[in-house]
Amino acid sequence: MKRKLRYGMVGGGQGAFIGAVHRMAANLDGQMELVAGAFSTDLKNSQRTGEQLFLNPSRIYKTYEEMARVEAKLPAEERMDFVSIVTPNFLHAPVASTFLKAGFHVVCDKPMTLTLSEAKALRGAARKAGRVFALTHNYTGYPMVKEARELVRSGKLGRILKVVAEYPQGWLLDKIESDGQKQAAWRLDPKRAGASSCVGDIGTHAEHLGRYITGLHIEELCAEFTSFLPGRRLEDDASMLIRYQGGAKGVLHCSQISCGEENNLNIRVYGTKGSLAWRQEEPNDLRFSPKGEPTRILRRGNADLSDAAKKFTRLPPGHPEAFIEAFANIYLEAAAAIRAHASGKKAAAFDFPTVDDGVEGMAFIETCVKSAKAGGKWTKFAKI
């Protein structure tokens, strides 16, 4: 397919945050172009957004259903190839299902759905449609996260004993959901966000990050949820103790009320032969501590890294890459999978989060909620 891929976007109108990030990520490598959108339930907003993005007004749609229907009927040389879904959580499943049914590939923000059962249904729909489904757990797009996974896979850490994953933020320390902050409002609203705010939004990133790097799956966990600000119906802070399958242990905590914290996702993995540490706010470094030897600072871009990391690297060492580049790596891989699908060739394995990751993420959220509601009782991981 010797052309840019074409995509449409649902959500991401003016006032939203993550939509613009998806667009920059998609733009970065010049591999795809935005051609259509239903950016907002407010058509005017949607049209203004389209205008700012230099889109053809005829491809700004009133609803996502209309968009799916009309785009599906466009001639092949105009029709979009995939949809990017950047709405609040409750719309992920209906929008994704609609576009899958209409024959489009899907890139969808996380958490994948409102509930685990909805996630399983969506998994079924994706399998049935036979289309690419990519979930933007963007932090696993970082090259040094991929390097971390390679360290584990290569056995350099030995058997994993302990995982500590944190995701503290401070942006909800004030009650901004009452002051018209759009994202805060829906993230704390069970109808639009689901049964969890903090775990659903960021805890699930930390869980995916740990699973991606270590390959470990949770056996059971014990969760403590707190809503520190009065009147909140969902938790703004959560801490979990984890027992992994096979005997490793974990601590995972996340917060939206931790003053001074910006987006401090970080992970440490301790094994019998070595350990590693990575922090999202300085993503070009990966610390690796082999037993009995000094800690090494592995740095993105260097020749001594694995092919898995190199593949997702654009710049030489010392020219830092960051959030958007990592996000773009998810898009790049999804695009590669879509091109492989189009070419009819048997797609090689691609390195992006899938609908299965979405199901496991929703299972994580539901298990946490269940444990927390039971007063912090140890709870078996939900069936996936």
Add this chain to the structure above:
Amino acid sequence: MKRKLRYGMVGGGQGAFIGAVHRMAANLDGQMELVAGAFSTDLKNSQRTGEQLFLNPSRIYKTYEEMARVEAKLPAEERMDFVSIVTPNFLHAPVASTFLKAGFHVVCDKPMTLTLSEAKALRGAARKAGRVFALTHNYTGYPMVKEARELVRSGKLGRILKVVAEYPQGWLLDKIESDGQKQAAWRLDPKRAGASSCVGDIGTHAEHLGRYITGLHIEELCAEFTSFLPGRRLEDDASMLIRYQGGAKGVLHCSQISCGEENNLNIRVYGTKGSLAWRQEEPNDLRFSPKGEPTRILRRGNADLSDAAKKFTRLPPGHPEAFIEAFANIYLEAAAAIRAHASGKKAAAFDFPTVDDGVEGMAFIETCVKSAKAGGKWTKFAKI
């Protein structure tokens, strides 16, 4: 008392670690001198130790009981003023009681005793004796930890919401207790260390640090203990979720099997108006993040710090102080209290950990053990 204080030491013979630290801490400020010792149950070791320390051979004792008895009868101008106890845990209580009864002040390593009930008994003995009892929770001797406490006390953090305290080490990742490593051997032996290895040795430091800074006491906790190395009878890793009195939440984890970690005690305290972060391996920095403003790096030695921090500072900013200096601060304050006691003056409040801290520390250990044995059940903090 226009002379150096005189002290004797129980424990700390050749091959031991912490005894030498206590002696350097006591030496540093030229306020006290070592005059007597029962350094080891092996008299030869004790004598060699005494010789290396230039002690008078007549004041090297075969047993601590003999030392207490003989020293108590020496004339006032020779007799030691206090004893420093640096034995394995199981001896703390009997040695301390013996010296208290003989009229000596006591500086004792932590954890204070083998069990909570023993701790309470020792508290009674100390009160009855009316002597100074200092417990070397040395990390709260750091000036920037004192500054942290002042930040909380002054209200600059607002109401405390969340405390994250960690103490990962990696020194027991190999089974060195089987290879003659003396400290490893007794720390993993329930008879000599008590019901816990990891929490007793280092978790209790993290708990004390959090309590010292925030003033918060634990209401209940949920503990997960693991013995990762086969054959260990005590845990080498522990993680706790904490509910504090008054509604704050906590995460505390400690480990002796975390590869690459040296002595990485650290704490973060998040309040409604600000947060702070401190890390023992870079103890001259304290990060303070007031809400809505940039993080400040408070540095030991500067004029803008509180009197509480300045009092325990020896060097100008940028001339780093570290572990021994912090340890020496405990000794300095204990010495000041002993001098105040000797002068008959009503002692002002001194800033060192006391027998009450020792009781609360033992209660913490016992509560953790109880919860862990019950499979990680939420457990009320033991009565103190």
Add this chain to the structure above:
Amino acid sequence: MKRKLRYGMVGGGQGAFIGAVHRMAANLDGQMELVAGAFSTDLKNSQRTGEQLFLNPSRIYKTYEEMARVEAKLPAEERMDFVSIVTPNFLHAPVASTFLKAGFHVVCDKPMTLTLSEAKALRGAARKAGRVFALTHNYTGYPMVKEARELVRSGKLGRILKVVAEYPQGWLLDKIESDGQKQAAWRLDPKRAGASSCVGDIGTHAEHLGRYITGLHIEELCAEFTSFLPGRRLEDDASMLIRYQGGAKGVLHCSQISCGEENNLNIRVYGTKGSLAWRQEEPNDLRFSPKGEPTRILRRGNADLSDAAKKFTRLPPGHPEAFIEAFANIYLEAAAAIRAHASGKKAAAFDFPTVDDGVEGMAFIETCVKSAKAGGKWTKFAKI
């Protein structure tokens, strides 16, 4: 101009480094699209590059002269708006002059030309053409560099006393110019790079960074050049002492043979009331130390920053931005200036490096070369 800007590229074929960076920077914000190219003197390379970039084969040109000529005659709705020049140094001036004369705006890599006199001639050509000329001193595109400038401008540093700027790299520690490394080969060849390798490539970035932040101009300097690897005709390491106009002093050193260094451009500015420090490899932090107060860590994305920094910020705090985003900021501003030019409106002041910066940069290089050749003699800054 309600459309994307269109641009062509000269240089940047397969095997080159910086061309791809320019393209990603131009792509990022969806404000411009690549439509034409003369990517290489090797037409096959150029065609392959064009194909990979999904360009229309008819707009791949054999020479830049042909490109300028043909594009200038295309209808307005097809014709490119500006050219991006990413060739080795010796081609900057002829290519830029050609496109300026043909009526195009120019974005050009640095150093601007081979010599100072050539730079002055190009300045004349740009002024005469009345077109936008942007020079990609990309490091001053970082938001926290803009914040640094605002700190100085606002007087928070007081009068500037001392500036320390460093740019160490290690990539030329081996003689890779003999092994077919394309970039190394031309950078160390006086015919293609000019009279300096290290200062021309990176020292000039450090000089621009210092000037951008402080507004200081150099009065005289003393330069020490070294070619550590035998056979090199240009320096691979340089150190300069600087006397600024008005009495401030400077130290500036740069290197291509500093083992372990990646792209460690950094600067510290010390004034009578405060100081600042910034490091390119962790570009989201800016340290600000007001006199008598703790150092503050200013962080990109926060509400407390200046408008100058906020304007060039895409993501919330803690979602790091990096090299490509900073580079894109130069493109964004150049694009805004081009749109303003097209609209006939009097262009407001835009924040990107201009042809005047290029002249001053070339004067810096020539002054350094002159001083170094005279054995490190103090030398007045060349007339600009």
Add this chain to the structure above:
Amino acid sequence: MKRKLRYGMVGGGQGAFIGAVHRMAANLDGQMELVAGAFSTDLKNSQRTGEQLFLNPSRIYKTYEEMARVEAKLPAEERMDFVSIVTPNFLHAPVASTFLKAGFHVVCDKPMTLTLSEAKALRGAARKAGRVFALTHNYTGYPMVKEARELVRSGKLGRILKVVAEYPQGWLLDKIESDGQKQAAWRLDPKRAGASSCVGDIGTHAEHLGRYITGLHIEELCAEFTSFLPGRRLEDDASMLIRYQGGAKGVLHCSQISCGEENNLNIRVYGTKGSLAWRQEEPNDLRFSPKGEPTRILRRGNADLSDAAKKFTRLPPGHPEAFIEAFANIYLEAAAAIRAHASGKKAAAFDFPTVDDGVEGMAFIETCVKSAKAGGKWTKFAKI
């Protein structure tokens, strides 16, 4: 000599800074005890100081001459073994000479003398006396500085190409010498400090540090001195370009007016096979970057370090050591040399700065002053 060494102190009365540091360093390891002093030219100050230090009032002397005379006549079992000289610079030579002639060993603060010729005379006196002479270039007492030297010696850095040494401070940014700040007053007074303030006080530490680690000697240098605050007769900021014997190059700058800097002595050494970096404010880390491999963080206390570093280590890794411990290492080695001298045994090589280091340090200061006075002219290193 099975007893503590006994020493007296000249200088270090109340209000002084460095005397107390020397005493803590001497105290730390319990190897020596202070027995006599002429702490101040003000006898009352001296007596009060002696009282606070629990000294026998009969050994507080009115002048250092009296102290040397009287102590020399005391019986061997009382007499002090060495003198510690902590006065302003101008007194170092006369005091040291006096005590050497009286048969005492000497520990002396730096810079060693007022002038180079005075330094050479003192070297002669020390050789003639045949006594131990230790100069407290304390920063080379840090274990990780010793490890750095071992890295160079072992060839792991290859041939040294470039050295960057910095020592910025900010304590003289205000004119505190006019406000009765004792140390500031004498350091900026040519009669008491010599021909240089900033280089004499701290630049010379940076020079010694570089020489200690690399073994390189300076061939010629170019120095720029500035007195930023009006009315100062000595420089408060200095920057030097250096050509080492054998072809390596150096940049060394130091400052007393760099706002926000505390005591930020640091060094980077770049060789053909690797580089290292060390910073005094975080002295337990040493960064080592072998060519083509990730940077390693070497940490004090670990088993993988050299014997040279281990010998000067008191605590396990992660229990930080700092300024006083490094200072104490100079005292420990001087004490070992004194004990060896006393035992009549041929002294093995000891690792402390000697009178020869003092001469080379004074030559460095004089060369810098000469170059600076000549307007920053390249100047051959003074004959030593």
